[in-house]
Amino acid sequence: xxxVEQSLFLSVREGxxxxxxxxxxxxxxxxxxxxxQEPGAGLQLLTYIFSNMDMKQDQRLTVxxxxxxxxxxxxxxxxxxxxxxxxxxxxxDNTDKLIFGTGTxxxxxx
Amino acid sequence: NAGVMQNPRHLVRRRGQEARLRxxxxxxxxxVYWYRQLPEEGLKFMVYLxxxxxxxxxxxxxxxxxxxFPKEGPSILRIQQVVRGxxxxxxxxxxxxxxxxxxxxxxxxxxxxx
Numbered sequence: 704x705x706x707v708e709q710s711l712f713l714s715v716r717e718g719x720x721x722x723x724x725x726x727x728x729x730x731x732x733x734x735x736x737x738x739x740q741e742p743g744a745g746l747q748l749l750t751y752i753f754s755n756m757d758m759k760q761d762q763r764l765t766v767x768x769x770x771x772x773x774x775x776x777x778x779x780x781x782x783x784x785x786x787x788x789x790x791x792x793x794x795x796d797n798t799d800k801l802i803f804g805t806g807t808x809x810x811x812x813x
Numbered sequence: 814n815a816g817v818m819q820n821p822r823h824l825v826r827r828r829g830q831e832a833r834l835r836x837x838x839x840x841x842x843x844x845v846y847w848y849r850q851l852p853e854e855g856l857k858f859m860v861y862l863x864x865x866x867x868x869x870x871x872x873x874x875x876x877x878x879x880x881x882f883p884k885e886g887p888s889i890l891r892i893q894q895v896v897r898g899x900x901x902x903x904x905x906x907x908x909x910x911x912x913x914x915x916x917x918x919x920x921x922x923x924x925x926x927x
Contacts (some may be wrong), residue, residue, distance in 0.1 A: 800869065803848075
């Protein structure tokens, strides 16, 4: 079945870059997404990438997609304390459902 | 243009009671998705609805859970005879069409069963 995996924790120093990784199994995925969830809040769509793209940049965010290895990453440049949250990777399957990873908890320390 | 509105934000029910969770999609959105997030876990798909139709309910438990999206009014996720294991955050998302790239999520309803 479809599966999306992420590492559970990432800790970085303020000002450094953060790289959050994700692997997925469904090769027919059309879109891949990154969502951010702050404590007690809903999910905020950060960015998405279409499956025929390799890279997408949006201000401090860079998404890299390696379709051959089914690997997706999110790089946050100049990480700030306000970036501390849980980051979810999700793939959109061929029935339009989103399949989420378990989330990576990013902690930014001064 | 208001976002996806879910209410209540927090809901406490005793075991055996019914829980009704409401979701009003964004204006112009006719597709609604319900997801459940158990503590310390990712979101799991439950059901996908369009107006008056259930498109995919492959993630819904077979018993006690039901969902509807009537012609008028919000989408409702109904859980009958709640048990402690139903305690979770329930999120609703909407999109204008199945081909749209992005879903907009609501802030969720946090259900606690005591």
